[in-house]
Amino acid sequence: MLTIKQITDDKEAVIRGLEKKHFKGAREAIEGVLAFDNKRKSAQAELDTLNAKVKTLSKSIGALMKEGKKDEAETAKKEVADIKIKSKELEDVMKQAEDDKRALLYTIPNVPYDIVPEGVSADDNVVVKTGGHDTVLPQNALPHWELAKKYNLIDFDLGVKITGAGFPVYIGQGARLQRALINFFLDEARKAGYTEIMPPTVVNAASGYGTGQLPDKEGQMYHCEVDDLYLIPTAEVPVTNIYRDVILNEEQLPIKNCAYTECFRREAGSYGKDVRGLNRLHEFSKIEIVRIDTPEHSEQSHQEMLAHVEGLLQKLELPYRILRLCGGDMSFTSSICYDFEVYSEAQKRWLEVSSVSNFDTYQANRLQCRYRGSDKKTHLCHTLNGSALALPRIVAALLEDFQTPDGIRIPKALQPYMGCDMIK
Template sequence: MLTIKQITEDKDAVIRGLEKKKFKGAREAIDQVLTTDNKRKTAQAELDSLLAEIKTLSKDIGAFMKNGEKVKAEEAKDKVSEIKVRTKELEEVMKNALDERTQLLYAIPNIPYDLVPEGQGAEDNVVVKTGGHDTVLPQNALPHWELAKKYNLIDFDLGVKITGAGFPVYIGQGARLQRALINFFLDEARAAGYTEIMPPTVVNAASGYGTGQLPDKEGQMYHCQEDDLYLIPTAEVPVTNIYRDVILEEKELPVKNCAYTQCFRREAGSYGKDVRGLNRLHEFSKIEIVRIDTPEHSAQSHQEMLDHVEGLLQKLELPYRILRLCGGDMSFTAAICYDFEVYSEAQQRWLEVSSVSNFDSYQANRLQCRYRGADKKIQLCHTLNGSALALPRILAALLEDFQTPEGIRIPKALQPYMGCDMIK
């Protein structure tokens, strides 16, 4: 969440940033935060004054007792008792104001960097780079859901039987290709210096608030009501929360973690051709990369993460493009975000496969994830994360773009993991 320092140092800049993100009622929300904070500060000032008075009276009581002035000592004690009643009231006012301020800040998104383009939605995102080869498909090329059926790789109907729509069953070489991608992505992440984590796939509410899924995306997460636990939408949530309420030493940064997990998203309101096959699922596999860094180094960390994801797509020989998201299309928590998309020649459309974001200090403030610098000063870290990569649409693009009359070709980078060069 935003810090009070950010807001008070340049309130108008914060409001402009929120408006760039298309956050309605930005000025009113910020004014409400400041009003609540002023209530806390006023109570704090009175409390400090009363505590100073208690300290003075306590000294007076000791002097009165020493001089045998018991009446004056008792009067001073009565005064202290009266003041203590008021200090308890003020402490309650401060606690309530702080809680109210926190809840207000939870509902306010991060402000975007200056580099983030203006815009309302996906149509205003900026393509910053394209790469990969042009795909030439055989005549009568099939979409991946037809290929999955033809080669008995994925059974969507069986998933409906077992669970419901959006929960496919991978079979035989389909399951093997899925596992090959997982192992390839993890090996590449380890080679890039990431430490592998195997976290839980359910988290408590505190973890959801820590990374900003709550309260923003509460309706998109599966909730186990009896235990008040949430199925994770991404490994970002448990992995980043490892550092909740932690003070790191500057020499430990950047922290670089990766994790393979199943991810769960309700995707409420999704329908139509865009959700067919693997295009949009309720459960899917993903490898996530997460970094914790200093403010001075986080931009470099972000670029290194972008280079890593691009390298994966190049090794998979897929046509891709990189987009800088506009303010209106960015996530609630991101300060800047780049999306990677691969092109599905069979579907004639771009498929998003990764988002790589820098959250600045927004998540760290929620998490109280801090570091101690060389000067012993403690300050907030920056947090970053990205998909490296999400599997469903990568698998869809591989099936569609590498189909041949003889079968589905396996890119060279995956052949050691598959043990073959063709699905027939």
């Protein structure tokens, strides 16, 4: 969440940033935060004055008793008792004002960086780079859901029988392709210096609030109501929460972690061509990379993460493009985000396979993730994460773009993991 210092240093800049994200009622929300903060400060100032008065009176009581001024001492004692009642009332006012301020801050998104383009939707995102090769498909090329059926790789109907729509069953070489991609992505992350984590795939509400999925994305998460636990939408949630309420030493940074997990998203309201086959699922596999860094180094970390994801797509020989997201298409928590998309020649459309974001101090402030600098003071960290990569649309693109009359070709980088060069 935003810090009070961030707001008070340049309130108008914060409001402009929120308006770039098309956050309705930006000015009213920020003014509300400041009103709660001022109420807390006012109560704190009054409480400090009363505490000082209690300290003075307490010292005088002993002196009055020694002087035999019992009545004056009793009057002072009564005044101290009255002040303590008032002090408790002020403490309650302060706590309520702080709770109200935090609750309001939870509803306010992060402020985008200046480099983030203006815009309302995905149509306004800026393509900053394209790469890969042009794909030439054989005549009568098939979309991946038909290829999956033809080669018995994925059974979507069986998934509906077992669970419901959006929960496919991978079979034989389809399951093997999933495992090959997972191992390839994890090995590449390890080579890049990331430490592998195997986190839980169920988290408590505090973890959801820590990384910003709650309360913003509550309706998109699967909630285990009896235990008040949530199925994770991404490994970002448990991995970043490792550092909740932690003070790191500056020399430990940047911390670089990666994790493979299953991810769960309700995807309420999704329909039409976007949900065919693997295009949009309720459960899917993903490798996430997460960094904890200093403010001075986080931009470099972000660039390194972008280069890592781009390298994966190049090794998979997929045509891709990188987009800088506009204010209106960014996530609630990010300061800047780049999406990676691969081109599906069979579907004639771009498929998003990764988002790589810098959250500045927004998540760290929620998490109280800090580091002790060379100045011996504690500072909020920057947090970053990215998909490296999400499997479903990578699998869709591989099946469609590498189909041949003889089968589906396996990219060279994946062949050691698949143990073959062709799915037949």
